[in-house]
Amino acid sequence: MCYLLLPADIYPDRYWFKYNFNESPDHLSFKKGTPQRDWAKTPRFHLQGEIDLDRLLLFDWFMTDGPDLIGPRLSALIRQYAPKDVQLIDAEVLVNGEPLRGFQVPNITTVINCLDMEESVYVPLLPGVHGSPPHFISTIFRPNALDGHGLVRSNEDISLIVASAEFAEACRAQNITGIRFQENL
Helix, strand or coil: CEEEEEECCCCCHHHCEEECCCCCCCHHHHCCCCCCCCCCCCCEEEECCCCCHHHHCCCCEECECCCCEECHHHHHHHHHHCCCCEEEEECEEEECCEEECCCEEEEECCEECCECCCCCEEEECCCCCCCCCEEEEECCECCCCCCCCCEEEECCEEEEEEEEHHHHHHHHHCCCCCEEEECCC
């Protein structure tokens, strides 16, 4: 069984990290499913304001205006359940000017065909444009779609992150917060 990995339904606005676009790698390089080598820059994030640090650190997946950002507990599960699927890039994170350690940007580098295109429901993203990518209304996974992978991007829609049942169960068992697993769109 497979699940879509999606952001949590509830995430406080005041905990949205800002990405330093000028001094960090291009945020889109983390969304393509391409391994990156020799980073010339470190991904940098910051958060300012009245922040309850203890409450903030209850999350494991953090919302940002740039690439995804994860904490140490989720990084450990990715290393265990998807070590060949995800490149973890150390991030510099500041909260009110104070550094936090152990944060990483997940670069999901495994891209595979996960969806049953005959059973899934979709429309063209750009109606009337020949070859437009699909916009999925509902997704149905192919049997054994992940076949030994823990966390991948769907080749049918690169923005869809797909998790194995084992990875999803491990996240639930560890009470990982900031994400949810859904069987279908």
